[in-house]
Amino acid sequence: GAVVSQHPSRVICKSGTSVKIECRSLDFQATTMFWYRQFPKQSLMLMATSNEGSKATYEQGVEKDKFLINHASLTLSTLTVTSAHPEDSSFYICSASWGAEAFFGQGTRLTVV
Amino acid sequence: KQEVTQIPAALSVPEGENLVLNCSFTDSAIYNLQWFRQDPGKGLTSLLLIQSSQREQTSGRLNASLDKSSGRSTLYIAASQPGDSATYLCAVSHNSNSGYALNFGKGTSLLVTP
Numbered sequence: 061g062a063v064v065s066q067h068p069s070r071v072i073c074k075s076g077t078s079v080k081i082e083c084r085s086l087d088f089q090a091t092t093m094f095w096y097r098q099f100p101k102q103s104l105m106l107m108a109t110s111n112e113g114s115k116a117t118y119e120q121g122v123e124k125d126k127f128l129i130n131h132a133s134l135t136l137s138t139l140t141v142t143s144a145h146p147e148d149s150s151f152y153i154c155s156a157s158w159g160a161e162a163f164f165g166q167g168t169r170l171t172v173v
Numbered sequence: 174k175q176e177v178t179q180i181p182a183a184l185s186v187p188e189g190e191n192l193v194l195n196c197s198f199t200d201s202a203i204y205n206l207q208w209f210r211q212d213p214g215k216g217l218t219s220l221l222l223i224q225s226s227q228r229e230q231t232s233g234r235l236n237a238s239l240d241k242s243s244g245r246s247t248l249y250i251a252a253s254q255p256g257d258s259a260t261y262l263c264a265v266s267h268n269s270n271s272g273y274a275l276n277f278g279k280g281t282s283l284l285v286t287p
Contacts (some may be wrong), residue, residue, distance in 0.1 A: 066216070094274050094275070101279075103177075103262075103278060103279040103280065104217075104262070104264075105277075106274050106275070106276075142198050153216055155275070160204070160205050160266075160273060161205075161207065162219065162220075162273060162275055163207075164216045164217040164219075164267070166215060166216040167214075167215065169214060
């Protein structure tokens with residue numbers, strides 16, 4: 061299957077700082093990537109759809125100015141959590157589709173202290 | 174709004190047992206259904222993909238069925254092993270011009286004891 065790589069796998073940052081998470085499709089091109097968030101004991105929730113060369117589409121309730129998404133190439137999407145607060149602590153994971161099948165990165169555990 | 178429900182939420186079985194995980198969804202107009210495995214603190218591993226026109230898929234000891242009209246899918250694991258212990262997630266997608274975003278259930282946490 062296709063490989064999606066996400067970096068970093070873990071990050072701890074201070075409240076008020078920004079954190080960038082990278083998502084790469086290693087062996088295929090992805091015009092669309094997706095960013096999800098998972099709180100403990102909860103389901104994965106779609107945050108936004110990242111579109112190469114255009115603006116991301118955000119789900120209801122997700123602040124676009126807080127979660128900046130850039131999809132500058134066909135193999136890379138980035139999610140930047142700006143002015144992070146402790147309530148942003150969560151597991152963030154990206155995916156890309158190859159054919160009709162979705163492949164996921166390893167996820168990023170963000171802890172804001 | 175699509176809602177995906179997985180039953181049971183948790184399951185503990187002795188090694189060697191066959192088991193069934195259930196998934197239901199409220200909107201039957203899906204494009205496909207995918208089962209994933211998630212180990213603690215890790216990403217998702219795709220197990221099986223069932224297109225909406227298909228009834229089942231098999232991979233090794235895993236078999237997934239889909240009844241689209243009734244909004245149900247089951248994941249059957251044969252001869253369970255301790256290494257199967259993980260959270261199993263069911264997700265459905267709808268056709269989209271810009272890829273296939275997924276709606277997930279909360280998962281079934283499986284523990285297979287030696």
